[in-house]
Amino acid sequence: MSTANSNNSTNHHHGDRDLGFWFLEQSRLASARGLTDMDEDEDAPTELNTINSSGGFLVVSPDKLSAKYPNVNLHGHDVGVVQANKPAPVKRLVYYFEIYVKDAGTKGHIAIGFTSESFKMRRQPGWEANSCGYHGDDGLLYRGHGKGEAFGPTYTSGDIVGGGINYDSQEFFFTKNGAVVGTVPKDIKGPLFPTIAVHSQNEEVHVNFGQQPFAFDLKEFEAQERMKQQMSIEKISLPTNVSHQIVRSYLLHYGYEDTLNSFDMASKSTVPPVHIAQENGFDEQDILFALNERKTLRQLIRNGEIDFALGKLREWYPQIVQDDKSATCFLLHCQKFIELVRVGALEEAVKYGRMELARFFDLPLFEDLVQDCVTLLAYERPRESSVGYLLEESQREVVADTVNAMILSTNPNLKDSSHGCLHSYLERLLRQLTACCLERRFLSGDQGEAFHLQRVLNSSKKARC
Known part of the structure; x- marks a missing residue:
């Protein structure tokens, strides 16, 4: 242990505690991840809204999934139009629904589209502002006025027609019998309701909001859209x-010395030398600090050898474990308790808990995790319990990352004592990516899929397989 490191312990005391508590929070988040689904859940349309419709001009079936025009229309306002009971959900990549044209009636004046909540329920979708509709009799697309534009084929009895919103590209799209007819920019703001209209005698359509399989392969469409996103990312040129x-820098930051050596050896003849340290403020010396010690401690913790890890810390960096009620010490003692449970040494775990964890029982900042640890003893198969996350490898990684960050924080030459210890340069780039994606979604009115970095990384992995 160098004198510089020892003197530095006083200067970093408060920062060290903050770092330990940051990782303690990561441990809490791990317990919550299993309880939340990755996708945001929204109420989606399930049926037609018989309350808000032109009820005098159409008949909706009892199941609220079919509509029929029983009369002879006299003029343009005698439209049988009905919206879905809920607006299209926006927090997803794509929303889509379909209609089956059971009978095109005398004129085939059937339309499918999207309308706003204030839409006049006596008009075809697309004939009024804040609406868009694909019409069956002429194959035209109408967007907010009575004049249609060339779009696609007509449709009639026996056809299945769909309407969708692509939130990533901000477009409406329509399909016929399982194939995309075309797309058009979505220039309507606010909640949009799936809408259908019938306008001549005996016209009848059935609506599918997803209760039945679609004729259109929606999953394949979504996969292709995600592939477009991936390809646009991969077009960005980045020097090797x-x-x-x-x-x-990632391998250095986390002390993966053996992997680093293999990585350097493998890329020695293929990657030209680069000097980005001076150009981008990157100082490799900051993360080379104590590399061998950090590697050793990470291996011990990942192997569940907590006693040996504590011994090495007391020998090499006593200032990190001198406060026996610090968050770092707490996580190490919790992990020792967890390792005893992992191997079935329950009596020893109880003794260790009484001896080492007891001091944290009355401290509010640690209470919840202490309870989770102790709860492991209540289950015959703790891995399958609500606190089983503690027995996963990821919990060991949290503890190893804590110790790694604490050692980095003792570097007297470290310019950024918090962020430099918590995150590698790679992780900072990924955090910036996340922030940019969230901002982009905000600028689109919070429409589209919520950004989940893990899903992006997984989809990128699958694309390469």
Whole structure:
């Protein structure tokens, strides 16, 4: 242990505690991840809205999934139009619904589209402002006025027609018998309701809001849209040596010395030298600090050898574990308790809990995690319980990351004592990516899929398989 490191412990005391508590929060988040679904759930349309419709001109079936025009229309306002009971959900990549034209009636004046909540329920979708509709009799698309534009084929009895919103491209799209007819910019703001209209005698349509399989392959369409996103990302040119340096900095930051050596050896003849340290404020010395010690401690913790890890810390970095009620010590003692449960040494776990965890029982900041640890003892198969997350490898990683960050924080030359210890340069780039994607979604009125980095990484992995 150098004198510089020892003197530095006082200067970093408050910062160290903050770092430990940051990782303690990551442990809490791990317990919550299993309870929340990745996708945001929204109420989607399930049936036709018989309350808000032109009820005098159409008959809706008892199941509210079919509509028929029983009369002879006399003029243009005698439209049988009906919206869905709920607006199209917006927090997804695509929304889509279909109609089956059971009978095109005498004139085939059938339309499918989207309308706003204030839409006049005596008009075809697309004939009024804030609406868009694809019409069966002429194949034209109407967008907010009575004049249609060339769009696609007509449709009639026996056809299945669909309408969708692509929130990523901000477009409406329509389909016929399972194939995309065309797309058009979505220039309507606010909630949009799936809408159908019938306008001549005996016209009848059945609506499918997803209760039955669609004729259109929606999953394949979504996959293609995600592939477009991926391809647009991969078109961005990034010099090999820059990406190499970013990956290298990640391995250095977390102390993966053996992997780093293999990585350097494998890329020695393929990656040209790069000097981005001076150009981008990157100082490799900051994350080379104590690399061998950090590697050793990470391996011990990942192997569940907590006693050995504590011994090495007391020998190499006593200032990190001198406060026996710090968040770092707490996480290490919790992990020791967890490892005893993992191997079935329950009596020893109880003794260790009484000896080491007891001091944290009355401290509010630690109470919830202490309870989760102790709860492991209540289950015959703790891995399958609500606190089973503690027995996952990810919990060991949290503890290993905590110790790694604490050691980095003792570096007397470290310019950024918090962010520099918590996140590698690669992770900072990914955090920036997340922020940009969230901002882009905000600028689109919070429409489209919520951004989940793990899903993006997984989809990228699948694309390469």
